[in-house]
Amino acid sequence: MFNIPEQLLLNMFSRIEEGYPDNPYHNRVHAASVFHMMHLLIHNGLIQQGVLDGITMLGCYLAAICHDYDHSGFNNDHLIKTKSPLAITYNDVSPNENHHVAGAYTLLLSSPDYYFSKDMALEDRNILRAAIIELILATDMKKHLACSRSFRRVYSTACLCDCNQAQIVNHVF
Incomplete structure (x- = not known):
């Protein structure tokens, strides 16, 4: 769709994976699980119903792999209460999520081996970046309920033809 060379994607995915530390939950297995869930949600409802265009779909996938x-x-x-450098940098507003976005983008722009969007039109790059930022910032648990309600509303509408999918989404979110 975007003619991104396969080797560049492999380099980028490998480098992002290396950026997931070995901690009990927010690790590369969790990122793969979120990526898989995003794929299922996209291809079992949203994409068929025309809810997503290609650039937004790419943003969903990239946000899924970069979200932690x-x-x-x-x-x-904890970061806010302990006045961590991340909390200070991001003014106590979603310090983890802001760091995930900034860190991933810093990495992706740091080398031509990872800079997958360099040949995209500026407008597409801006749309992609905005989608990734919005999706990753939405993973802040303080925003979870509002985001979940909105997602359920959109996804349930897209899946009106399949009650089981809507029930699964309501159970997961």
Whole structure:
């Protein structure tokens, strides 16, 4: 769809995977699980119903693999209460999620071996970046209920033809 060379994608995915520390939950297995779930959600409802365009779909996949990039293992409340450098840098607003986005983008832009979007039109790059930022920031648990309600509403509408899919989504979220 975007003519991104396969080797560049493999380099990028490998490098992102290396950025997931070995901690009990926010690790590369968790990232793979979220990526898989995103794929299922996209291809079992949203994409068939025309809810997503190609650039947004790419943003969903990239946000899924980057959503906990370089996670320290501490939650936002802990980072804020201890006045960690991340909390200070991001003014106590979603320090983990802001770090995941900034860290992943810093990595992806740091080398031509990972810079997958360099040949995209500027407008597409901006749409892609906005989607990734919005999706990763939405993983802050303080925003979880509002995001879950919105997602359920959109996904249930897209899956009106299959009640089982809507029930699965309501159970997961």
